[in-house]
Amino acid sequence: MVNVTSLTRPLNRMKETPLTLPLPSLIHRIGGERVKQAKALALEFHCELKRVRRSRHWQLIGLPDGLIQFHEAIQQQEDESFGYLVKKLEESLRDLNVPRESVEAKLERIITEQPNVTLTELMRLTDCSMSQARRARFDAEIL
Numbered sequence: 001m002v003n004v005t006s007l008t009r010p011l012n013r014m015k016e017t018p019l020t021l022p023l024p025s026l027i028h029r030i031g032g033e034r035v036k037q038a039k040a041l042a043l044e045f046h047c048e049l050k051r052v053r054r055s056r057h058w059q060l061i062g063l064p065d066g067l068i069q070f071h072e073a074i075q076q077q078e079d080e081s082f083g084y085l086v087k088k089l090e091e092s093l094r095d096l097n098v099p100r101e102s103v104e105a106k107l108e109r110i111i112t113e114q115p116n117v118t119l120t121e122l123m124r125l126t127d128c129s130m131s132q133a134r135r136a137r138f139d140a141e142i143l
Contacts, residue, residue: 018061021092023049026058029084038074038085045070060089065127067093103128107136115140 027035035049035058042049047062047070062070071089074082106126110117122133 018063019067019096021060021067021089021096022052023058023060023085023088025056026085028056030081034079034081034085037077038082041073042070045073103132104136107133108140111136111140 030038039049042060042062045062045066047060047066049058049060051058060067060070067089071086071093074089075086103126107122107128110122110125119130119133119137122128122136123130126133128136
């Protein structure tokens with residue numbers, strides 16, 4: 001019998017590698033209140049917006065999926081003062097070549113690489129719902 005955890009270890013390592021995006025002089029550019037709002041919003045997507053030691057520079061730390069979701073959420077803010085943050089996130093994500101893979105594509109890739117993966121593992125690796133994982137498994141069995 002194949003050990004599923006040994007098969008998922010490379011994917012977990014890739015997925016669990018947090019990225020750090022530099023945000024120089026963030027408070028000076030968008031203001032203290034906006035930074036507080038951005039910090040709270042970043043936490044919703046399991047990202048951390050914090051100062052670099054005691055300097056005026058800031059950094060955003062998070063997993064690629066969380067960073068992409070945070071970027072999309074910050075774009076939807078109606079306040080124009082977030083423009084600097086949006087621009088820096090776009091540049092950093094483009095420079096790091098963060099893959100923008102849909103949940104369905106991730107599910108399909110994982111199932112083809114690891115046919116014996118459980119539904120629970122699929123849900124944990126892709127943050128999808130049980131019905132999405134079942135549907136992906138069903139579609140993979142048809143092929």
